[in-house]
Amino acid sequence: MLWEEKDELIILNVPTEFSFTQNLRYLMRSTNECMFHIYDNKVRKAIPIDEYTALVEIRELDDYSLIIEFLGDTRPKSKATRERVVAYIIEWFDLKTELKVFYEVAKNDALLKQATIEFMGLRIMGIPDLFEAMVWGILGQQINLAYAYTLKRRLVEKFGRSVKFEGQQYWVFPTPSDIAKLALEDLVDLKMTVKKCEYLIEVASLIDMGLLNKKMLLDTNDLKEAEKVLTKIRGIGPWTANYVLMRCLRFPSAFPIDDVGLHNAIKHVTGSEQKPLRDEIQKLSIPWKGWEAYATFYLWRLLY
Structure with a gap:
């Protein structure tokens, strides 16, 4: 570039x-x-x-x-x-990322055509820091987006650092070492589940000790292998793993297929009253091969 x-x-x-x-x-x-x-x-x-x-x-x-x-x-x-x-x-x-091929795919795809016309030029806005991406994935589990943002703000403002300019604070996400040293009681004020607190500290500890990093995941050079590495970590299921692989590691085939937002977006485009079955989504996504991450992101954008 x-x-x-x-x-x-x-x-x-x-x-x-x-x-x-x-x-x-x-x-x-x-x-x-x-x-x-x-x-x-x-x-x-x-x-x-x-x-x-x-x-x-x-x-x-x-x-x-x-x-x-x-x-x-x-x-x-x-x-x-x-x-x-x-x-x-x-x-x-x-x-x-070169998007010409994706737009060619979307042009003839009933699910993607509307989204790519409406949001042409949109990129998957990333989360370059692995710890931040994993924390955001954990925070977002089984709650609505608005409350996930509230939890993130509480975490960042309590444990992050900031610079001030023209009266405004600009925050930096807490580092793994900031969180790894905490006990569960230190996170009580955030008002998240005990399980999520445990997951945050464990992920922070893994990264802080050098047992997990971006290079390790990228060096697998294989989506399924990278997913296996992540899902072995407590609190990281397939949805969170694929979210991280999509937003942080930039695996183009990352596909959180069980995501509720994706299901709702497909319902929105098709006009169906029923949630699409997994088998249906797999069939619908065949033309997206190699572009599942971008297809998901654009469909999400129709709703969020």
Whole structure:
């Protein structure tokens, strides 16, 4: 992905099949989001690079490029660190994925056609940090989306760190070491189930001890193998595993087939009053092979 520095700004080229507007609209789906702030068609986010925190503002320059500006005194002096910030943004917006083939598939697919016309240029907005992705997956289990955002805010504001700019706090997600050292009673104020608290601490401990990381999962180079690694962890079932593989590891075939939102989206498109059976979804998804993650994300977008 090409980018260049002009004065103290970074100009980042984007693919043809990319809409900054569509992605901002997706990011704005909850008013209770605590990991970034959006206003005037710009998004501001604190990006952690090891112990350093860069606060960036991202806005559109034109249809082909974005402007990245470091706010306050957070511009890294090291070019290597600035490169890592840009790499994070590229991964966050999934800018390396070529969507032409997906759109060709969707053009002739009864389920996907409407969603891709309506949200053309939308990317799977990622969660580059493995721990954050796994925690978000755990928090979202068996509760509605609104309450999941509330739990995330409580966790982040209690155990994360932040930078302040123009009176606004920008939060960084807690690290695995922040959570691994906690006892269950430390999480009582979050008001989540005891099981979820246990899962958070166990996942944090695995990552903190180096027993689980992104490289390990990516090195499997196989969706089913990576899924097996994740589902061996207590509290991580197939849905959570595929959610993480989709949003963090970028496996294009990741497919949370049992997701209620996916079922509701299919009902919405087909006009059916019945929840689709697993066998039906497997048949409907045959044309999506290799694009199951994007197909799921676009169908979700019809509802959320």
